[in-house]
Amino acid sequence: MKFNWNYPTTVWVGKNRIDDLASACENLNIKNPLLVTDKDLIELPFIKNILASLKKKFSQLRVFSNFSGNPIGENVEEGVEIFKKNNNDGVVTIGGGSALDVGKAIAFMSAQTRPIWDFEDIGDYWKRANNNISPIIAIPTTAGTGSETGRASAIINKKTGVKKIIFHPKFLPSIVILDPMLTVDLSPRLTAATGMDALAHNLEAFCAPGFHPMADGIALEGIKLIKTSLITAFNDGRNIEARQNLLAASSMGSTAFQKGLGAIHSLSHPVNSKFNMHHGLSNAIFMPYVLTFNKKFIEKRISTISSFIGLENNFKSFLDWIITLRKELKIPHKLSELIQIKPDQIEELSQMALEDPSTATNPSKLKKEDFKKMYEYSIEGKLF
Numbered sequence: 001m002k003f004n005w006n007y008p009t010t011v012w013v014g015k016n017r018i019d020d021l022a023s024a025c026e027n028l029n030i031k032n033p034l035l036v037t038d039k040d041l042i043e044l045p046f047i048k049n050i051l052a053s054l055k056k057k058f059s060q061l062r063v064f065s066n067f068s069g070n071p072i073g074e075n076v077e078e079g080v081e082i083f084k085k086n087n088n089d090g091v092v093t094i095g096g097g098s099a100l101d102v103g104k105a106i107a108f109m110s111a112q113t114r115p116i117w118d119f120e121d122i123g124d125y126w127k128r129a130n131n132n133i134s135p136i137i138a139i140p141t142t143a144g145t146g147s148e149t150g151r152a153s154a155i156i157n158k159k160t161g162v163k164k165i166i167f168h169p170k171f172l173p174s175i176v177i178l179d180p181m182l183t184v185d186l187s188p189r190l191t192a193a194t195g196m197d198a199l200a201h202n203l204e205a206f207c208a209p210g211f212h213p214m215a216d217g218i219a220l221e222g223i224k225l226i227k228t229s230l231i232t233a234f235n236d237g238r239n240i241e242a243r244q245n246l247l248a249a250s251s252m253g254s255t256a257f258q259k260g261l262g263a264i265h266s267l268s269h270p271v272n273s274k275f276n277m278h279h280g281l282s283n284a285i286f287m288p289y290v291l292t293f294n295k296k297f298i299e300k301r302i303s304t305i306s307s308f309i310g311l312e313n314n315f316k317s318f319l320d321w322i323i324t325l326r327k328e329l330k331i332p333h334k335l336s337e338l339i340q341i342k343p344d345q346i347e348e349l350s351q352m353a354l355e356d357p358s359t360a361t362n363p364s365k366l367k368k369e370d371f372k373k374m375y376e377y378s379i380e381g382k383l384f
């Protein structure tokens with residue numbers, strides 16, 4: 001079954017939709033694409049197949065893959081150089097969040113004269129940009145970040161070691177291909193971690209303050225899809241329906257979080273960069289601690305989610321579901337089961353969490369002390 005959606009951008013969904021990649025280029029009038037994917041994927045058979053079939057149409061096809069997880073500004077610069085030298089007129093980006101973020105940033109930066117850091121997601125910095133940006137086709141091979149439907153890229157500034165969010169509305173790819181066949185070989189461990197990232201996006205977006213019923217509706221359905229399919233895909237990676245549901249939920253999460261994220265992400269980002277911990281895994285660990293910390297402010301919202309996804313209409317049933325889900329996905333309950341954080345490091349992490357852009361849309365206003373407590377409770381395994 002093939003489906004074509006036009007919200008939030010053109011999304012082609014279904015098994016083997018990757019076969020339509022050449023038509024996607026044609027639709028966007030791309031005559032000379034740069035294919036961007038990361039180092040770890042380039043040797044995989046399914047990427048080789050995609051390359052071979054695209055080379056039938058574009059015999060001169062160039063590939064940029066000189067980067068892996070947690071991309072830095074220099075990776076984007078190198079890609080931009082190749083794009084310009086090769087006179088590319090569009091980017092086809094395939095992979096997990098890092099690859100999609102780099103691909104989107106290459107297309108964007110190829111049209112700019114300022115450095116990438118001038119487009120950090122602050123106020124209206126994005127208005128500094130030249131709008132003449134080449135089209136982007138994004139093809140996710142994991143179901144978590146939802147970068148394919150996002151208007152930003154996360155790129156690390158090597159000088160400061162801080163991950164910056166680079167934003168422009170035209171980061172949103174013109175065509176997205178969601179093909180469940182590209183995710184069937186994801187390991188159970190990565191399926192769990194990325195799935196929990198998608199869950200965190202939908203959950204935090206739904207609980208973020210503000211009037212945004214469109215985002216709320218998408219987030220609710222995204223959570224339901226994860227409830228239906230995450231355990232299934234974890235136990236049976238080749239279940240196409242579950243894989244497709246998770247890809248949809250991931251794209252929905254990033255569509256919904258235009259409304260905002262919250263403390264799960266604020267706590268995660270510092271441990272991701274300082275301890276190189278997988279982003280989805282840390283989100284999964286922090287989730288129940290943040291839920292119980294925020295309880296007073298989100299009890300009603302969480303009850304709404306509970307009844308929508310077929311649980312009892314209260315906060316506790318949702319919390320119990322999250323805790324059971326984590327157990328079934330073999331995700332530890334305590335942060336200390338994975339990393340050792342020294343007491344003096346909590347101070348630094350809490351300051352970073354406070355300054356994280358996700359903090360502004362947490363349901364309750366947070367101080368540094370609150371983050372300290374949330375880190376301590378997560379280390380001890382104590383819910384609020």
Ligand SMILES: [Fe+2]
Nearest residue numbers: 145197201279
């Ligand atoms: Fe995330």
